[in-house]
Amino acid sequence: MTKSSLSTNSPASHRRWIGLAAGCAALVSLTAGALPAAAADGAGPAPDAAAGAEVRVRLDEAALQGLMVPDKVASGTMARVSAPGVRWTGVTGGLSQDPAASFRIGSVTKLFTSTVVLQLVAEGRFTLDTPVQRILPGTLPAHWAPITVGQLLSHTSGLGRPCVAPENPQAPTPAAVVAAVTDPACPAPEYPVTRQQYNGINHFLAGMVIEKATGRSYADEVQRRIVRPLGLRHTYLPAAGDTSMPAPSLAAPSEVEPWAWAEGGMISNAPDLERFLGALLRGRLLPPAQQRELFAMPALAQGARDPMSRAGLLRAELPDGTVVWGKTGSMEPYTSGLFGTADGRRVLTYAYTGVTRDPEVQRTRALDLVAAAF
Template sequence: MTNPANSATRKARWITLVAACAAVASIGVGALPASAAQPIPAPVVGTIGHRQSVDEEALAKAMAPGGVAAGTMVRTSGPGVRWTKATGPLSHDPAASFRIGSMTKMFTSTVVLQLVAEGRFTLDTPIREVLPETVPAHWKPITIGQLLSHTSGLGLPCEPLADGLGLTPERVVHAWTGCATAPESPVTVQQYNGANCFFLGLAIEKVTGRTYAEEVQRRIARPLGLRHTYVPQAGDSSMPTPSLDAPVPKEPWAWAEGGMISNAPDMERFTKALLGGRLLPPAQQSRLFVMPALSKTSKQPYSAGGLAFFKLSDGTEVWGKTGSMAQYTSGVFATADGRRVVTYSFLPGPAATKDEVIGHVTGIVEAAL
């Protein structure tokens, strides 16, 4: 059973995690001072949850259709544990696809770290060396590593961006780099900013000579057998069948920042492979669990590898990412070894408040892990 006495504490812990990550439209959220290299302490050592089963009573209560969520899908697995269910109007097919939103960033970070391992660039390489025409020469250098860890110093865009059709990665990047003044320096806070992944996506394409979508397929999706995971082409608003969510009138495009489609079994397999060390060499794998110095003052810390880090009420350390697209709020979290994973997606009710949505996520993750 979930302890009601812990609900307020859990809620507070998750506020920034959900609010900062959930909306793909927030690629410009958060103004912050500019970049400066920071010392990185020893990696956080993940603890493994002691519970050998899910709290089915708590999950049933959290997933019941109502004012907070019209419907919810949850899949969780681990040693001796495999549980999946959907409620409300969502598809009850366990392989139903959905738009994963900012969970896409986990794929972007993985490809970037693979390229670091191949010597295409380093974490200390200024992004301007890879994309000379992108960052103004008079700016203090912003490195690949700072983009990954949300310590880049990029703040708000200096020109408006319309969602969906007509956007290109280059145009999005220009919205941040076409400013009359450079970001402040040095950076003093870690601040989540989806714009970082547009820079990283362009860097991936520049050094590989292939599209971001192709690199995700050849490096991650095909090797892991993720048959339902892909980056849609620009202008493609269709969804596979079955799917949790229906197509939307406008193209829900967010590319390397938040544009991918997947399903719960694929996200589970990817997360297990990533945290279990199957996708990265040891040197790059360790970056997933290293916390930048600036993360100590962050309300929601991110690792040097771009993963959100959080402690459950029982002390279990979990890593993963939230995301939102096409009105759905989703996420995947796992223990540090990748053995216990929960994937969820739900449709918030029209009257649901931010705090209620946060509480919904809290209840799901606490009960499932």
């Protein structure tokens, strides 16, 4: 993303929105190891959904501290690990030492969006097989093949990236961002879909589905359904155009103008995120049928380098066989991640201020942090 002072018609401004809708993050996901064959569509939870329940009690603090030393990847890092018998927090590089320090969570926002969508499915508002075209008539071209709500969450919609700048790119509406993908100049979605392809446009559409189904704003629904019930005092979606950060914040505010709405726009802190993921994984936010979607892997995730569940959770299998689930995100100036064992007993939250935007370097750092924490 680029500075807000760019001309709205400049090539750099155009690239900004293409990059934003691609995920608002250079790092999109991570994993190690292939999926079990039984983890296909309709097979229910992956056989390893409960794996990782018996993780070690002791924490490799030395490994975590070594990864947090300022270097060519990160100028400062915050990491927090919570488990029975373990509560560890480390901060380096001049970041705030306040445990309540807030930061922009980028694409970790998608977990909140997916959770609200699954709650609406549980209420019978629609199903994961309902075409988006039925809920949002006229939003997608009539000649496109149906795209279902479930395909949005699992990144199997076949949607491409924006090929034009949206109307009013400094403060676009969600509909304008989607229109930048559906413009006649853009290619139609891949059909039949042959692969899982991470794309932030999926969650812009998911946010629009939430608003259409409820008659309320996306921000209001996240507050009503997740934030208030869990007592997340530092978690919210800023209003459009609000570039401020609450005090204390983990690092000095960036000059970049943030905006990614239901795809990547939320602000939170480590204790709130830890509570959210723990509650999600332990089944406090979803009924059993929708809870199973957290760990069920779509058929198109088979063989993917970075597989995601039907609910959009990343699956990472560590060298010792431990399986963890979560999400990464990036929104200037932060790169962040949130991972836990399937039973929610151990959770890692991290955020760092990046030196490089190289996705492979960021991916490696995420894998290393996860491996040290579990």
